[in-house]
Amino acid sequence: MNDQQRQKRFWHPMGSAAAGHCGSTVVIARGDGNYIFDIEGHRTLDAVGGLWNVNVGHNRPEVKSAIARQMDELSYCQTFDGVAHPRVYELADRLCAMFKQEDMQRVMFGSGGSDAVETALKMARQYWIAAGEPARTKFLSLRNGYHGVHFGGTSIGGSGVFQYNHGPLLPGCVLLDTPWLYRNPWRCQDPDELVAHCIGQMEETIAFHGAHTIAAFIAEPVQGAGGVIVPPAAYWDSVRRVCDRSGILLIADEVVTGFGRTGSMLGSRGFGVAPDILCLAKGISAGYVPLGATMFNHRVAHAIENGDGFSHTIMHGYTYSGHPLACAAALAVLDIVEREALPANAGRVGQHLFERLLPLKREFETVGDVRGKGLMLALELVADKAGRTPLDSAEGVAARIAETARKRGVFVRAMTNKIVISPPLTLTLDEADVIARTLREALQTE
Ligand SMILES: Cc1ncc(COP(=O)(O)O)c(C=O)c1O
Missing domain, CATH: 3.90.1150.10 (Aspartate Aminotransferase, domain 1)
Incomplete structure (x- = not known):
C-alpha cells in the first residue's frame, strides 16, 4: 500500500x-x-x-464466537413493526434489567451514537406531542458538548467547528455554560459556587424562553470530545431538580460514559441521578459491531404508548435497528463488562x-x-x-x-x-x- x-x-x-x-x-x-x-x-x-x-479490549474470543454463531444462524433481520429475532429481545431485556434503577423501560436501537442522539431528540418531541404540550420543541445543551454529527446532534453541539460547514441548523437549540472549574465565564474556582452560577443561568434561560417551549435538556455526564470536562459533584442533581420543577425532560448522552468508563455503570448513576432518556453506543458493543441504543423511562414510555391519534405511532427507525450481529456482540460484551x-x-x-x-x-x-x-x-x-x-x-x-x-x-x-x-x-x-x-x-x- x-x-x-x-x-x-x-x-x-x-x-x-x-x-x-x-x-x-x-x-x-x-x-x-x-x-x-x-x-x-x-x-x-x-x-x-x-x-x-x-x-x-481487542480480539476477545467470547465476542468473536458470539458474532460467528449469530452469523451462522441469521446474519440480518429487520425489526420494523411485526418482525424481530431472539437476540434483539434478549438485549432489550438485558438493558432494561441493567438500568432498572433508572426506571428504563423501553429501548430503540440504531447503529451508533449519532443515531442514539437523533432518536432521543425526535422521541423527546414526540413525547410532548403525546403528552399534549406540542409547543415544547426547544433543546437546552452545554457549550463544549458533543452529541454526534446528525443534524440534531450538530445543532445542539457546543463547539462551533462542527457547525461552520453545515448550516442552517435546527432552530430552538440553546447553549448553556459548561460546569467547568478550569475555564468558566465567572472565573469561579469553587465547585459549589460554580454549580450555583450554572444553575442560575439555566433557570434564567428557562424563564426567558418559557418552560412551556422547552422539550429537553441534554448533556454528557462527563464531557468527552469537548476536552474531558468533569462537572462538580452537585451539578447533575441540581440539573435534575430544575428539570423536575419545569417539567423538562433530562437526556443523558452516555455514548462515552455508558457501561463503566467513569467508574460506574452509567456516568449519571455515578452522580446519583436518573435521566428520563439515555443515549448509549460505543461501549455497548465495544466496537466489535456498530450499535447504538436509546432508552426511555416509564414517564416517556407511558405517555407515548398512551398517546392520542398519531402520537403513539413510531415513524422512526433504521434498516439496521437491532442488527442481529450487533445484538449478539453486545450480549457477549455486556457479559464481560459484568463478569470482569x-x-x-x-x-x-x-x-x-x-x-x-x-x-x-x-x-x-x-x-x-x-x-x-x-x-x-x-x-x-x-x-x-x-x-x-x-x-x-x-x-x-x-x-x-x-x-x-x-x-x-x-x-x-x-x-x-x-x-x-x-x-x-x-x-x-x-x-x-x-x-x-x-x-x-x-x-x-x-
Ligand atoms: C457523547 C457523544 N455522543 C454522541 C457521539 C456520536 O457517536 P457516533 O460517532 O457513534 O455517531 C459521540 C461520539 O464520540 C459522543 O462522544
Missing part, C-alpha cells in the same frame, strides 16, 4: 480534505487485548481504546493513572490542567500557566507529543491543545504506569 493509495480515495472523518493536505496516517492492521499493531508490526498500547469504545467488573476496574485504575499524571502539572510549564474520572482523562496544554491561556493548537504541540508517545509505544489522542486518554476498561495498573511514564518522556522532548 503506497501513500497515494492511502490518501487519494478516502476522506478521513474529522480531517482536512484540502488538495495539498498530507498529514501522516497510522495504518493499524491488528488488535489484541489492550494493544494494536500497525502494518509494520509495531505494538502500541491502545490508550484511546479505539475511539473511547473498545472497552473490553469493568466499571470498578475503570474507577480503580483510572484513579491510579490520574495520580500518576497529576505531577506532570507541576513538572511542565505547558501542562495547565490534568483532569478526568475513571478511565477518561486529559492533559490540557497552555501557553501561560498562571493566565490559563490555551496553547494555540496550530503550534501542533499536542500532536507532536502524541506522535512521540506513539513512537514510544503508547497511542493517545491529540485534540486541539489536549491530550486525551480513554483506554480499554481492562487496563492494568502496570499499563497505567506505562502511559504516565511515556507521556512524561514525550513532554520532556518538547
Whole structure:
C-alpha cells in the first residue's frame, strides 16, 4: 500500500480534505487485548481504546464466537413493526434489567451514537406531542458538548467547528455554560459556587424562553470530545431538580460514559441521578459491531404508548435497528463488562493513572490542567500557566507529543491543545504506569 493509495480515495472523518493536505496516517492492521499493531508490526498500547469504545479490549474470543454463531444462524433481520429475532429481545431485556434503577423501560436501537442522539431528540418531541404540550420543541445543551454529527446532534453541539460547514441548523437549540472549574465565564474556582452560577443561568434561560417551549435538556455526564470536562459533584442533581420543577425532560448522552468508563455503570448513576432518556453506543458493543441504543423511562414510555391519534405511532427507525450481529456482540460484551467488573476496574485504575499524571502539572510549564474520572482523562496544554491561556493548537504541540508517545509505544489522542486518554476498561495498573511514564518522556522532548 503506497501513500497515494492511502490518501487519494478516502476522506478521513474529522480531517482536512484540502488538495495539498498530507498529514501522516497510522495504518493499524491488528488488535489484541489492550494493544494494536500497525502494518509494520509495531505494538502500541491502545490508550484511546479505539475511539473511547473498545472497552473490553481487542480480539476477545467470547465476542468473536458470539458474532460467528449469530452469523451462522441469521446474519440480518429487520425489526420494523411485526418482525424481530431472539437476540434483539434478549438485549432489550438485558438493558432494561441493567438500568432498572433508572426506571428504563423501553429501548430503540440504531447503529451508533449519532443515531442514539437523533432518536432521543425526535422521541423527546414526540413525547410532548403525546403528552399534549406540542409547543415544547426547544433543546437546552452545554457549550463544549458533543452529541454526534446528525443534524440534531450538530445543532445542539457546543463547539462551533462542527457547525461552520453545515448550516442552517435546527432552530430552538440553546447553549448553556459548561460546569467547568478550569475555564468558566465567572472565573469561579469553587465547585459549589460554580454549580450555583450554572444553575442560575439555566433557570434564567428557562424563564426567558418559557418552560412551556422547552422539550429537553441534554448533556454528557462527563464531557468527552469537548476536552474531558468533569462537572462538580452537585451539578447533575441540581440539573435534575430544575428539570423536575419545569417539567423538562433530562437526556443523558452516555455514548462515552455508558457501561463503566467513569467508574460506574452509567456516568449519571455515578452522580446519583436518573435521566428520563439515555443515549448509549460505543461501549455497548465495544466496537466489535456498530450499535447504538436509546432508552426511555416509564414517564416517556407511558405517555407515548398512551398517546392520542398519531402520537403513539413510531415513524422512526433504521434498516439496521437491532442488527442481529450487533445484538449478539453486545450480549457477549455486556457479559464481560459484568463478569470482569469493568466499571470498578475503570474507577480503580483510572484513579491510579490520574495520580500518576497529576505531577506532570507541576513538572511542565505547558501542562495547565490534568483532569478526568475513571478511565477518561486529559492533559490540557497552555501557553501561560498562571493566565490559563490555551496553547494555540496550530503550534501542533499536542500532536507532536502524541506522535512521540506513539513512537514510544503508547497511542493517545491529540485534540486541539489536549491530550486525551480513554483506554480499554481492562487496563492494568502496570499499563497505567506505562502511559504516565511515556507521556512524561514525550513532554520532556518538547
Ligand atoms: C457523547 C457523544 N455522543 C454522541 C457521539 C456520536 O457517536 P457516533 O460517532 O457513534 O455517531 C459521540 C461520539 O464520540 C459522543 O462522544
